[in-house]
Amino acid sequence: MTTRPNPLLRFLPFLAWFPMTRExxxxxxxxxxxxxxxxxxxxxxxxxxxxxxxxxxxxxxxxxxxxxxxxxxxxxxxxxxxxxxxxxxxxxxxxxxxxxxxxxxxxxxxxxxxxxxxxxxxxxxxxxxxxxxxxxxxxxxxxxxxxxxxxxxxxxxxxxxxxxxxxxxxxxxxxxxxxxxxxxxxxxxxxxxxxxxxxxxxxxxxxxxxxxxxxxxxTLASYAIDFERTAKAGVDAIEDPGVRAQVMQLDQATAELQRHNETAARLQSELARAEDDGAPLDTLLDLKGDIARSQAAAYALGDRMMTLRIQLHRVDFTQQSGADGAPRFAVAGEMPKSEPLGTGHWRFGGIAGGEVTFTGGGEVVGAIxxxxxxxxxxxxxxxxxxxxxxxxxxxxxxxxxxxxxxxxxxxxxxxxxxxxxxxxxxxxxxxxxxxxxxxxxxxxxxxxxxxxxxxxxxxxxxxxxxxxxxxxxxxxxxxxxxxxxxxxxxxxxxxxxxxLVRVAPLFHAWKVNRPDAVIGIATFVATVAMAPALANGILLGVGLTVALYLFRNMRPRAEILGRHPDGVLGGIDTHNLPAVSEHYVALRFDGSLNFVNVAYFEDVVLQALERFPHAKAVLVIGSGINDLDVSGEEKLRALVEQLRARNVNLYFSSLKRQVLAAFERSGLSSVIPGDHIFKTKEVALKTLDACYGSGRIGPAVPA
Structure with a gap:
């Protein structure tokens, strides 16, 4: 007797935790x-x-x-x-x-x-x-x-x-x-x-x-040595006029960037309201242009601010006492390239509201x-x-x-x-x-x-x-x-x-399937190159994967068949075998007949007839055909008529039940009659040998 699942578990799955044991x-x-x-x-x-x-x-x-x-x-x-x-x-x-x-x-x-x-x-x-x-x-x-x-x-x-x-x-x-x-x-x-x-x-x-x-x-070590060690003073406390000017430029740029961000946010809101109200196209374009110009100005300001920060970061300050006892910061030159900061050295930390922060140590998390x-x-x-x-x-x-x-x-x-x-x-x-x-x-x-x-x-x-x-x-x-x-x-x-870095799986993928490995490597390169927009890297990888999948399905495995000396079928090009006959062609097609690859199926059949111009029949061994859609059905009709005009018959064998059902529903049986569809490839080959066997060039089909 089976126990019916508790319907509450669908909405409250944590109920499955109970009853709990002490362990x-x-x-x-x-x-x-x-x-x-x-x-x-x-x-x-x-x-x-x-x-x-x-x-x-x-x-x-x-x-x-x-x-x-x-x-x-x-x-x-x-x-x-x-x-x-x-x-x-x-x-x-x-x-x-x-x-x-x-x-x-x-x-x-x-x-x-x-x-x-x-x-x-x-x-x-x-x-x-x-x-x-x-x-x-x-x-x-x-x-x-x-x-x-x-x-x-x-x-x-x-x-x-x-x-x-x-x-x-x-x-x-x-x-x-x-x-x-x-x-x-x-x-x-x-x-x-x-x-x-x-x-x-x-x-x-x-x-x-x-x-x-x-x-x-x-954290204890940082507290013990006062690792942060900061000091604050007004801009006027910087004695070097050039450095003082750079700090003031940074302060002004920060305020201007804030204004640009506020403007961009306001314009975005106006654009959203205008789109909801159905504003004229010219109005929408003007708003988008204003947003683009504001964002471009913000980017330029951000670059300028970072340049100033980097330049100021390299400046070595020394702290002194002014005449009024207030701290003064003199510029001793650029930061030493190979010497650590001593206790008498300070660096520019930042500026907010006209107040400069100097740091003589490292950065800490700060107040939380x-x-x-x-x-x-x-x-x-x-x-x-x-x-x-x-x-x-x-x-x-x-x-x-x-x-x-x-x-x-x-x-x-x-x-x-x-x-x-x-x-x-x-x-x-x-x-x-x-x-x-x-x-x-x-x-x-x-x-x-x-x-x-x-x-x-x-x-x-x-x-x-x-x-x-x-x-x-x-x-x-x-x-x-x-x-x-x-x-x-x-x-x-x-x-x-x-x-998380693992190189071995990519080497393994290279051994198993090189196109897949190439996509993995391309995803890696694209993600690094397009960072920090990481989403673009994986979207490219997904796109390449889908493209490779479609390409593989557009050109599935298809091969003209011959016989090995023991009578087993095999590809004539892969195994260097003679064809089963010069008067009919047996080929294997390992893909569904749908809009993706039915054109390739037609090309395979016609190219086979070009290689064997005396052939009067084509046998498609369709054990690998899993589906037939409308595009496939229409192309099959056209192909049958095209082959009949050339006095060539099209035969199928080993079709799956769902494909045969699609043949019946679509009416393909009217152009491909039942005696042209065989249950197994062995029966098909014996029948075609009987009809077209005078031109056999391979070994005889075993009984």
Missing amino acids: SLRADLLAGITVSLILVPQSMAYAQLAGLPVVYGLYAGFLPVIVASLWGSLRQLHTGPTAMLSLMSAAALIPYAATGSETFIALSLMLALMVGILRLALGLFRLGVVVNFLSHPVIIGFTNAAALIIGLSQLNKLVNVPMPRSDWFLGDLWVVLQQLGSTHWPTLGFGLGAFALILVLQKRLPRLPGVLIAIVVT PAGVPGFQVPHVDWALVLPLLPAALVMALLGFMEATSISKAISAKTGQRIDTNRELVGQGLANIVGSFFHAYVVSGSFSRSAVAAREGARTGLFAIVSALGVLAVMLFLTPLLYHLPQAVLAAVIMLAVFG
Whole structure:
């Protein structure tokens, strides 16, 4: 007697966790605490990767984690901020707002809402199969490229130099490499120290939370030596008039950029209203032209500001006391190329409202707002919905693909069945709910899920425990993170993503199928070349995959057949065999007769007759024909009439039931009669031998 499934599980899948045992509660509690120790530092690091203040990573590691665990499919899957989607979120939004600005934060939440709606829709309509468009070589090529881009994007934080945020990542990286001579060696020391500590702990004591220990140790060391060491003064405190002029130019450019951003936002809103009101085309074109000019001016200002920042970063200041006792900053010259900053050296840190910040140390996380995220409806900028839709769709699919691959790897060990569509629903709800509580895009995390599985998590309760750990940090521990060096977060990101780089699968693909491997390599190259617009790289890979699929289906395997000495059929060109007869042609066609390849089928038949001009019949062995559409039926009719005009008959054998049914429904049986269709190729060859056997040039057909 079978047990009927509980209908409530469709809407409340977490009910399947119950009843819980003492052992499962203990396992989930320990796994949740362990994952929480990884989730907190990763969330902060990935938020900065997304161009957001670190607190938004903590927000994304709280409610979305709980929602995804309650409505997801795999119990050991941990949802939250991930490196890849964090970078893609930043890349998608950089053209529309300055990173870290209020507009940028609002757009990040809007993008999370869009990704959530797309995933939820895919899950509700049971369209999880669309992820199959992402072939394995494309995924490998994209993942390798994204991992390199994410890791290298943190290089400037590791050496403490400015890095532009333009629409060409390789150019930005080149700017950073040109500044390596201005490396802040204490910052690099913190980063490399975190690297070494994490790697040693992972190798020697893998059960310990190496990332958390590294963060605690480096934060305490940063506090002990006053690693940040900042000072503030007015612009007039800079004694060198040339440098003072550059600082004032930067301040003015910052204010002007803010005005351009506000103007662009206002124009976008006016354009959206004008389109809704059906304004004249001239009005719409004028508004679009004004938006384009404002954005071009903003880009030019951004480039100018970055140039000024880089120039000012190289200036070595020394602090002195003025006549009134106020601090003065004299210019000692350019920063030493090979000497670290001493305690008497200062660098330009930034300017806001006419007040200059000087730094004598490295960058730290700084103040993190305490408290839980409040409810707020995300602001939807309708003018940017369509421009952001391609990136949102790619992020929705990639995040789902990442979660699915994690789930399959874990379920192979646990034996739990995965419902991909339900997982889409859970991931979609997590992003939607999170966007109302200041969370940016989230997805399944491979590293945290692997830790949960390793620690023996039994149900999604472990994820809720990890989210409560983030909540405790937000409520009570944020002041302790002030002195955490930015270089340490950069090291955490680099260690997380460089482990994703895998070259062996591409070599394996090259051995198995070179066109597939070429597409994987092309995806890698395109993703790197077009970064930070990562979506363009994977879209190119998908396009190449579809094109290759269509090409293969447009020209399926087709070959004229002959016989081996033992009587087995084989291709005359592949195996250098004689044809079965010079008065009829036997050929194999391994593709469906549809609009994609029916023209190629016609070419194959006619080319066979050109090679054997005395042939009076063509036998198509159709065991590989799976389908017949309207285009195929029409082309077959035309081909039969064309062959009859040449006194050539067309025969078929080994057709599948659905193809024979299509022949009957379409009326093809009136032009291809039943005695021209054979059940097996052996019967067909014997019959054609009897009719056209006088010209046989191959061995006799065995009885």
